[in-house]
Amino acid sequence: MRAVKNLLVLYTGGTIGMLETPQGLAPAGGFETRMRAYLETAVDAPQIAWQLRELLPLLDSANMQQANWLAMCDAIVEAVKRDGHDGILLLHGTDTLAYSAAALSFLLLGLDVPVLLTGSMLPAGAPDSDAWDNLCGALRQFETGVPAGVQLYFAGQLLHGARASKLRSEAFDAFAALPRHREGQKALELPAVLTYCQPRIPVNLAVLPVFPGLQAVHLRALLDTGVKGLLLECYGSGTGPSDDEALLAAVREACQRGVLVVAISQCPQGSVMFDTYAAGSRLRDSGLVSAGGMTREAALGKLFALLGAGLDALTAQHWFALDLCGERVD
Structure with a gap:
């Protein structure tokens, strides 16, 4: 300093x-x-x-x-x-x-x-x-x-x-900066593709809150716009309508098409911990990636930086799960 x-x-x-x-x-x-x-x-x-x-x-x-x-x-x-x-x-x-x-x-x-x-x-x-x-x-x-x-x-x-x-x-x-549960693994080093030296391009990203009444057709309509990354704002610790098989199928299909679908908590002081409830673990099993205690702003900015650098969904998912600048780990 x-x-x-x-x-x-x-x-x-x-x-x-x-x-x-x-x-x-x-x-x-x-x-x-x-x-x-x-x-x-x-x-x-x-x-x-x-x-x-x-x-x-x-x-x-x-x-x-x-x-x-x-x-x-x-x-x-x-x-x-x-x-x-x-x-x-x-x-x-x-x-x-x-x-x-x-x-x-x-x-x-x-x-x-x-x-x-x-x-x-x-x-x-x-x-x-x-x-x-x-x-x-x-x-x-x-x-x-x-x-x-x-x-x-x-x-x-x-x-x-x-x-x-x-x-x-x-x-x-x-x-x-509200208290949010933070844990994870820090990235040991940053490849050039993740630094300021890497050119970026705009990316089609979206944010969708889970709410009582959310339907698979809503999600599919959004995905049909060509979204490359989606933040799904789940309840509490990362739960949602896990008994809606059509909705879970839409999430699975999106992930199989190479869309990076990330779960964040709607709660201002919340964090995603899928295994707390069965309703969370079923969402995880459909392909959702946990953002842990990241804010909406941080998760969106991170998706943009990763996908905008040209990374495919699997590689972006790897780096999304790691702490890059203190967004996930204290």
Whole structure:
């Protein structure tokens, strides 16, 4: 852990830099000017040297897509490897902040610099906004030294990038890394195909919650769209309608076609442990892969990084089961 000397602030949009329009708040350029003006007059402002780059198009993070994750990844790698930046502060909207933090945690494996994501619930300049507190707090993390890897800083908390979730839509302490059961085996080494050096492409992924009334036709219709990876959000410890033979058959057929089907828990503090109930073990036997205590955001980001690297379902399943950056094991 070392203090950062040459920081890049990568501004992607989000509430922190929004301005009012006739249609409501919208992303706006020129944030560097506003940021420098604030820091020049703020008492005890961080003194770290920084440059700002706008990643266009600026987004309300509700519009975030896989292509934007790839653009952020490319911009970060370029800033480090070409321009010599030794730390990245990424300003991002809160709606999908945890998703991007998780995706980048896997896309940037092996990049030995700290990447910190932050944003705000209210725009900078709005009365009683949390924007400057979050931004200055993140800058101070770089001043004092922050570990390499991807983390999320919000409301005074430094959170693991692949463990954080947005829990609240209005409160300033919107993000947390809730306790979840974590166990498994750490990957002893990372092949080049799993590191930031590996190009990725977009992947057709989907998330489907289990609910009373879920039918095989629902699952088959989703799979017929060409999905390559599916997160099935199960009840509690990984249970579902295990007496529905048609549904189990649909899962088996998907796995046989090379679709990686992963089970996560719907519970905010849950984890998948198939053997606890017969209803879970039957789902496992149909081909479901356990995500353990991973969050939806982490499991989705990990699927994207693995399948987007061109791995087949069996190879991706092998690496999915291992801990790559602290997402599965404490």
